[in-house]
Amino acid sequence: MQISLRVNGEQVVVDDVKARSTLLDVLRDQLNLKGAKKGCEGEGCGACTVIVDSRPVYSCMYPALAASGRSVLTVEGLEVGGQLDRVQREFIDRWAFQCGYCTPGFIMALEALVREADSNPGKFKEVYGGNIRDIVKDALTGHICRCTGYEPIVETALLILSEKGLD
């Protein structure tokens, strides 16, 4: 089967998509976007996270055919004109990764959170309640990192969100 979707801002048509294929299969094997990683078997490691229509999703659990007509953003799509985006730069500056396997997933989850804050800052407390650290934890707990101990990642998230007046 054939699907047409937007990937990192570009309209693409992918042929020979099987009913069995996941979005992660299509991204990695057919579109050669290797940023999103295969980590667990559906237990929720978060390494495969991409953004579909503004929401973070596990691409390994997302039927590829369900992505038809949608807009997908992967870690490869964040760079603009050779410049890494804010979340990527902050991850580097604050050493919020070590081996890097989980990093694209964390970055996309945080990216989704930042965009959510930009699009509707008032929604945050209403939906999630609690303080900004709880909101960050809610956004990131579906991700596993075996190197950093999470603190630099959470600190990075808090720094970026605090600049938006959310703390």
Added chain:
Amino acid sequence: MPFNIQSLEHYYTPRTVEEACSLLSSNQDFIPIAGGSAIYIFSAKGLLQDIRGFVSLSSLGLNGIHGSDAYIELGAMVTHQELLESRLDKPSVLSEALLAIPKEVRSVGTVGGQLCTCFPNFDLNVALLALDAEIMVTGGDQVRREGIEKFFRGVLEPDLRPGEIVTGIKVPRKRGLLSGYSKAALTAHGFSLISVGVALEVNRGFFEGARVAVGGALNTSPVRLKGVEDALRGHPVTRETIVEASESALSEGALNVGTDNKASSEYKRRLASVLIKRTILRVVGL
């Protein structure tokens, strides 16, 4: 890796409920899918080996979220995140269960999809059982309404006849309901070992109504513990009542837990009792 279903060839996205039901009734090896995220889990376990087709319910317009004084009405395809973000006044047990689900799953997973798995580990199933939800089921022509306990026939065994799908859910609203959800898992957002949803009505210092639902690593779909409920109903809202009621979970026959690689059956039973106690104490403010 693709879904581990070697026989899978077809993927349909029908535009009407009638068309979806007709595809399913004329092809007994097709299954309906909603968000599709649970498919991965079940296929990885080799549970869907003979399935030949998916019928996606995404284009049937089952996305409504409505609230009245009597009910919260949800279309089967409402995602967890849409429900969380909706301005509806939601019972705490519902919001707390939603927040126990990883955000990436909330984006995709639907109310109807997780319900149809009848899976005991899925947080919202436990909350909806505590809230006595009613399930709207149709085979294409007329809609029947079924209680959630009857609907949960067993794990992966919803009470659906071939060609039937769930179109929506009605959650009765009760004024002054005290409710809450608690979960114990090995990782922050992992599958629950045990989870508990309670919905309580208190009048003049006495428990007037009580629904106590337990999920987690059970051998069955989520269950109500009626022994615990009976030990609450009609009794004063005190720590003694709650401690005593929660202890009856230790001998509840309905709670069917086995020993697995994560925990022993005794441990799970004890955990159920402790979580029931803590959740009730928390929601009544003791």
